[in-house]
Amino acid sequence: MFLIPYFPLPSRPDTVVQFQAPNVEMATYFCKARPETEEADTTEYLNKLQLADSFSDSKTWTTQDRRTALWWIFINSRKDATISFNYDCAHCGEEHWHDCDMRELAEELEVLACPAEMPAATLNVQGEPHEFVAMPLNGHAVEQLERLRACLPPRGGDIDRARAYEREVKNLLVWELAYQLRLVGDTEQDPDKAAQIRYNLISKMDLGTELLALTNYVADMQATLRHGLNIAHEKGLSTILLPPHYCRADKFKEEAVRPSTRLLVPFRNQQFIPDLGTGSLANLSFQSGLVWWSADL
Ligand SMILES: [Zn+2]
Structure with missing residues (x-):
């Protein structure tokens, strides 16, 4: 069993839990994760991965505790914690790919020093x-x-x-x-x-x-009572502000400081629940039309 470092809940850091890294059996089970059942799947996933000694029902955690825990498991259970984002650069006008190391999000993590409720x-x-x-x-x-x-x-x-x-x-x-x-x-x-x-x-x-x-x-x-990852909610969309990175266009190579960009990207719990889906296993498969149905036509 691969263990993940202890995780204090951002809304109540006195509660510290420990997760094991997801295995193949778990990823096979959770391949059913869908946007409509995202929260129910999140509860099940966070509860199943926890060790019994420090178990705390994730139904009682705040939504931000839950999202931050998904991210914590993600960054600590993979060799490569980068996610690539594609965007049109506002500085040079070109299209860039930014490989964001999701571990960097830890820099803006907020933990509550007071109880997670307002005075009456x-x-x-x-x-x-x-x-x-x-x-x-x-x-x-x-x-x-x-x-x-x-x-x-x-x-x-x-x-x-x-x-x-x-x-x-x-x-x-x-x-x-x-x-x-x-x-x-x-x-x-x-x-x-x-x-x-x-x-x-x-x-x-x-x-x-x-x-x-x-x-x-x-x-x-x-x-x-902001806590956890720096996630914003606007017009029904949850977005996360990525750390700044520099534009690599040649036109800025002479400048002392290259212009930087902070990308605002959608955050869905589902993205952090493993899915063997069309990844490594499917790419190794010789079974025609099993994963990509269109290949059968
Ligand atoms: Zn650029």
Whole structure:
């Protein structure tokens, strides 16, 4: 068994876990990883790779702990941790390939020195005060959101169907808000039942005042409790800012400092879950049409 160096969770560094490197059996099992089940697959992958002595259920980790753990396993389980990115250079206008050593992302890793939740805030629901605490989404919450998303009605169609879809999308956003909160003094043990109570409260909030105060509080939490890899979320896309690298075009060879670029690339958990897919094994295979079906035509 190949062991990976200890991993302290970025949101609570007192919790330290250890993973083993994925083997062929594991990669064969996880070749089913798909974008629609990304979070459920992430939980299973992170739990299966952990050693029993230091086990901590990755459902209880924040989404950033989970992503950072995937990256940690990736960089520590391969000889070559580079990923190549192709882009049009803004300095010289040429197309470049940048081989990024993913280990360099460690330089911008953030670890929380405080508990991963905000001081409680008193927020009103139809004038009635309630005490909420905001905290980052955890694995259980993102899995639940992923399941709700899979139940969305089909997109498009006639106007009624398009409206039904839009309504459910907005609903999902309210659920996401509910999962980033807890009510002070709430004794409900089932996380989904507790979220339902918060969902019902948020649904009754006055739009222009009470909901606004809540969204400001949650936005403040997201900015204050940043941790893990430097991943940004904008317009539904998670992106990671790569470290700077220099333009190698000849026209800058005389200059004291060559211009540099920081690439912003999409981050998906799935990319860090191993897949034997069309890689080394498939390239060795003589079985026609087994992996690339088009070869059979
Ligand atoms: Zn260039």
